[in-house]
Amino acid sequence: MLTYILRRLALMVLVLWGVTLGAFLISHALPSDPAAAAMGNNAREEQLADFRERNGLNKPLATQYVIYMGQLLRGDMGTSLRTQNGIVNDLRAFFPATLELTLVAVLFALLIGLPLGVIAALYQGRPPDLLARTFALLGGATPVYWLAILALTLFHERLGWLPGPGRLDVYSLAPPTHTGLVLVDSLLARDPAVFWDALRHLMLPALVLGAYSAALLTRMTRSALLEVLSQDYIRTARSKGLTPARVIAKHAIRNAALPVLTVLGSLFGSLLTGAVLTETIFSWPGIGGYATTSAISLDFPAVMGVTLIAGLAYSVVNLLVDLAYGFFDPRISFS
Amino acid sequence: MTQQAASTQKLQVFSRGLALALSLGLSLASAQSARQSTLVIGGDFSDLITMDPGVSYEFSGSLVAGNLYDTLVIYEGNDLKTLKPRLASSWTVTPTATGSRITFKLRDAKFSTGRPVTSADVIYSLTRVIALKTPSSFLLTDVANITAKSLSAPDAKTVVMDIPKTANPNIVLALLTFNVGGVIDSTEAKAHEVKGDFGTAWLKDHSAGSGPFMLNRWDRSAQVALDVNPNAFRKSPSIKRVILRYMTESAVQQSSLNSGEIDVAWNYTPDAFKAAQNDPKLKALKTDTFMLSYLGMNSAKGMPFEDARVREAVRYAIDQDGMIDSLLQGLGRKTQTIIPIGLAGSDPKIYYPNNVAKAKELMKAAGKADGFSVDFLVSTGSCSGGVPCQDLAAKIQADLAKIGIKANIKQMVNSELYTTYRAQKAPLIQADWSPDYPDADGNGTPLSDYAAKSLAWRNGWDNAAAGKLAQTAAIETNATKRLAQYKQLTALLAKDGPYAILYQPYKPVVLQAGISGFNRNANGDVQFEKISKK
Numbered sequence: 100m101l102t103y104i105l106r107r108l109a110l111m112v113l114v115l116w117g118v119t120l121g122a123f124l125i126s127h128a129l130p131s132d133p134a135a136a137a138m139g140n141n142a143r144e145e146q147l148a149d150f151r152e153r154n155g156l157n158k159p160l161a162t163q164y165v166i167y168m169g170q171l172l173r174g175d176m177g178t179s180l181r182t183q184n185g186i187v188n189d190l191r192a193f194f195p196a197t198l199e200l201t202l203v204a205v206l207f208a209l210l211i212g213l214p215l216g217v218i219a220a221l222y223q224g225r226p227p228d229l230l231a232r233t234f235a236l237l238g239g240a241t242p243v244y245w246l247a248i249l250a251l252t253l254f255h256e257r258l259g260w261l262p263g264p265g266r267l268d269v270y271s272l273a274p275p276t277h278t279g280l281v282l283v284d285s286l287l288a289r290d291p292a293v294f295w296d297a298l299r300h301l302m303l304p305a306l307v308l309g310a311y312s313a314a315l316l317t318r319m320t321r322s323a324l325l326e327v328l329s330q331d332y333i334r335t336a337r338s339k340g341l342t343p344a345r346v347i348a349k350h351a352i353r354n355a356a357l358p359v360l361t362v363l364g365s366l367f368g369s370l371l372t373g374a375v376l377t378e379t380i381f382s383w384p385g386i387g388g389y390a391t392t393s394a395i396s397l398d399f400p401a402v403m404g405v406t407l408i409a410g411l412a413y414s415v416v417n418l419l420v421d422l423a424y425g426f427f428d429p430r431i432s433f434s
Numbered sequence: 435m436t437q438q439a440a441s442t443q444k445l446q447v448f449s450r451g452l453a454l455a456l457s458l459g460l461s462l463a464s465a466q467s468a469r470q471s472t473l474v475i476g477g478d479f480s481d482l483i484t485m486d487p488g489v490s491y492e493f494s495g496s497l498v499a500g501n502l503y504d505t506l507v508i509y510e511g512n513d514l515k516t517l518k519p520r521l522a523s524s525w526t527v528t529p530t531a532t533g534s535r536i537t538f539k540l541r542d543a544k545f546s547t548g549r550p551v552t553s554a555d556v557i558y559s560l561t562r563v564i565a566l567k568t569p570s571s572f573l574l575t576d577v578a579n580i581t582a583k584s585l586s587a588p589d590a591k592t593v594v595m596d597i598p599k600t601a602n603p604n605i606v607l608a609l610l611t612f613n614v615g616g617v618i619d620s621t622e623a624k625a626h627e628v629k630g631d632f633g634t635a636w637l638k639d640h641s642a643g644s645g646p647f648m649l650n651r652w653d654r655s656a657q658v659a660l661d662v663n664p665n666a667f668r669k670s671p672s673i674k675r676v677i678l679r680y681m682t683e684s685a686v687q688q689s690s691l692n693s694g695e696i697d698v699a700w701n702y703t704p705d706a707f708k709a710a711q712n713d714p715k716l717k718a719l720k721t722d723t724f725m726l727s728y729l730g731m732n733s734a735k736g737m738p739f740e741d742a743r744v745r746e747a748v749r750y751a752i753d754q755d756g757m758i759d760s761l762l763q764g765l766g767r768k769t770q771t772i773i774p775i776g777l778a779g780s781d782p783k784i785y786y787p788n789n790v791a792k793a794k795e796l797m798k799a800a801g802k803a804d805g806f807s808v809d810f811l812v813s814t815g816s817c818s819g820g821v822p823c824q825d826l827a828a829k830i831q832a833d834l835a836k837i838g839i840k841a842n843i844k845q846m847v848n849s850e851l852y853t854t855y856r857a858q859k860a861p862l863i864q865a866d867w868s869p870d871y872p873d874a875d876g877n878g879t880p881l882s883d884y885a886a887k888s889l890a891w892r893n894g895w896d897n898a899a900a901g902k903l904a905q906t907a908a909i910e911t912n913a914t915k916r917l918a919q920y921k922q923l924t925a926l927l928a929k930d931g932p933y934a935i936l937y938q939p940y941k942p943v944v945l946q947a948g949i950s951g952f953n954r955n956a957n958g959d960v961q962f963e964k965i966s967k968k
Contacts, residue, residue, distance in 0.1 A: 135856055136849035138569055139491065141870055141880070143576070144887050149567055182483045184638075192654050248685055256689040263695045264686050266656060269474050269677055273653060382681045384655035392480055397849045 111414040118410040119403065123164050126399045133397040137180045154180060177400035181393065186404035189389065194408060195279025196266060197385035201370045203305035208312035216320020223325060231317055238314025247307045247380040254303060262300050264382035271296045304381040308374055312366045319362045323355035356427045364420030372409040471674040473965055476681040476690050477700025485649055486637040487616025488562055491569040493958050496613050500959045501660060503616030503643035506538050506556065507607055512722065512955050514872045515778055517607055521551060521617055533598040536606065540591040544665040545619040546641065546648040553587035558620035560585060562632040570614040573870060578606040602909045609871035618642055646670050646963035655680055670963035691716065691944060697967060699944045703820045704763035707942040715947055720765060720940035722956035724774040725868040727818050729830065729934040732861045734894025738808045742930050743800035749786040749934045750793035751837045757829055758937050765819045766937035771924035772881045774938050776956050779874030779920030785928035793837045805838020811854060811863040814845045818866045819939035827864060855892050872957055874920050875908045882923060893932035900926055
């Protein structure tokens with residue numbers, strides 16, 4: 100297993116190198132001038148020339164790439180053209196917010212999607228199944244943007260049940276940053292009021308972000324479970340006199356878990372990087388907004404940084420999913 | 435337990451309860467008073483990249499810097515023609531053999547750090563901008579023509595600035611009102627210097643100014659919290675803290691304003707603004723800007739707008755009133771010359787009323803009776819006044835179609851749009867311009883002088899007379915003569931220039947009805963210390 104993990108890690112490095120090359124070439128193929136984007140509409144030509152010189156933009160593309168890779172190997176992702184901050188620092192500031200949102204969204208998706216899928220499979224063709232399938236259809240088809248505005252208007256503005264945009268109330272003081280995850284940091288600071296505030300702020304965006312995933316999980320769980328339930332060993336289990344609950348819990352769910360796990364892995368990866376709209380509407384200071392602003396302002400080093408972290412997140416999640424396969428199905432070996 | 439002991443215990447329980455209730459009440463009351471003394475502004479502040487007044491060149495950065503730092507002189511409120519004292523209690527301009535000399539006398543002021551503001555701080559602040567080559571440093575080096583050698587301090591409260599003949603002292607004073615002239619506590623900045631950066635890295639998210647507020651904390655992309663500066667001479671009577679809360683979407687700002695979470699909303703769309711105007715719980719303000727939304731017509735040889743008559747035809751064909759009334763819902767003003775309303779030199783004359791027949795005549799005279807087809811470059815986002823650029827483009831397209839010009843809309847992200855424009859490759863473009871400093875020259879030179887390599891150059895419009903006029907007017911110190919020169923220049927541009935001015939937008943700002951003292955001027959400055967909350 101250790102060899103397997105090491106091999107996968109080596110492969111991951113190769114993949115990430117490919118990502119840097121691809122992202123570098125694509126971002127430099129655009130017919131736009133990053134200096135003009137950074138210095139603004141009114142900037143004079145001499146200012147632009149000076150900016151290019153200072154940021155090494157006037158060097159040949161290959162040289163720029165070599166310099167970039169050299170820095171990267173030393174753990175330096177370069178400096179943002181727009182903010183002139185170190186990219187590593189920027190990512191450290193923005194990534195935890197997205198990670199926290201995504202983790203809670205995936206948790207919601209699991210809490211909603213799995214039971215609904217199981218119920219739908221057990222009551223195939225009957226009203227609970229119909230309801231679950233309607234949810235799956237709606238959840239999959241509703242645009243995040245619309246759902247977010249709707250949720251905000253209803254639960255925040257009209258009913259006042261949940262707080263508005265942002266990670267914390269305007270009057271709450273953020274806890275000292277250790278992990279960047281406000282839920283964890285507030286616990287470390289032993290500040291239950293801030294923890295509660297942060298949790299309430301997480302509800303709406305996480306539900307909105309998780310809705311699509313919950314719908315997809317419902318569908319996947321239902322179909323995986325239906326397939327398993329038609330297998331011979333389930334009939335055998337039933338004929339042995341096991342209660343339906345035991346059959347489901349002991350034999351069916353475990354076997355239906357593999358396809359669900361695969362979907363969950365890719366969902367988590369895509370949520371982590373695809374939270375742009377949710378983050379924009381809920382004014383969530385995460386990587387989504389950072390990526391958009393960076394892309395719009397042709398901030399190549401920042402775009403590269405985001406791409407790399409997205410690639411890394413995907414690779415790590417994939418590895419974890421593959422490792423989890425072994426847990427659910429001992430027949431899968433890693434040798 | 436004796437009766438006495440029991441009653442003592444009861445008393446203890448009661449007094450503890452009372453204390454708890456009192457403290458709860460107090461904390462509720464203090465939370466209430468925190469709300470009363472905190473001003474929350476929700477808006478799109480994503481352009482904020484630094485709090486350093488010498489580096490910041492963006493709208494949000496200037497807004498914050500204006501409250502953290504003081505400049506020597508300032509324009510107060512909406513009067514952007516009269517210079518007022520700020521850190522300088524007085525100043526004099528005297529002619530010298532090589533140009534002129536401005537002598538500033540400093541008032542007694544203190545930084546938030548407690549140190550007094552001295553002439554050494556002023557000189558440090560200005561020279562660091564020049565040395566750092568910040569985005570705004572060209573204002574000091576190229577426009578004001580000053581160098582580190584131009585500045586001297588005969589004593590701790592006097593600053594002397596020598597400027598050459600090529601710079602107009604009035605313009606120099608005007609641009610010193612911008613945050614590029616913000617005065618930093620030099621001792622504090624030097625203490626945080628890293629590798630000769632003049633404290634720039636530290637000043638990015640810390641403050642060391644004498645303004646009415648100081649920076650408490652900036653959580654990137656979440657919020658900026660400013661606290662009152664106890665040492666400031668500009669006192670805030672009721673607001674103790676100002677929070678700029680990042681909210682990109684207009685819809686989200688509306689929702690937060692309605693729920694009372696924010697006091698001021700910064701970015702409303704015209705439709706949302708119209709609704710807010712009818713809401714008694716809100717105040718909807720149309721605040722001034724110096725921005726101009728315009729059509730740029732490439733007039734270089736071989737380009738579709740080479741013939742001045744075609745450019746004039748376009749100006750006659752554009753229906754400005756329709757644009758302002760229906761698309762902008764009144765969030766714009768009609769003007770037709772290159773200097774925005776509110777600056778000395780602006781010309782209220784309507785040079786080209788909407789007249790399709792006249793426009794067709796001009797097209798015919800130019801030999802283009804059958805019209806032509808042209809690429810029309812437009813930004814993908816929202817245009818000034820909050821209207822989607824594609825709606826504006828569609829309206830212009832329809833207006834131009836009436837005189838036979840087929841404008842093929844090409845939407846591009848701003849970075850690409852301006853790259854094309856800068857390369858003189860935009861045949862027809864919808865764009866905005868905002869002057870760097872509140873003076874007619876902020877528009878006069880870039881829009882008229884081809885040699886300045888700015889807008890006139892981007893539109894391939896090389897008119898020697900206009901360039902000469904702009905240069906003369908820039909350095910003219912006699913106000914009456916200067917106005918006459920700008921009148922001549924604006925008339926020339928209105929007739930022959932490569933622009934069709936579309937409108938001068940207002941910036942909509944919506945507040946809770948209980949907010950008073952709020953004013954945003956055309957420079958984008960808001961004096962937070964003047965605001966109070968009910």
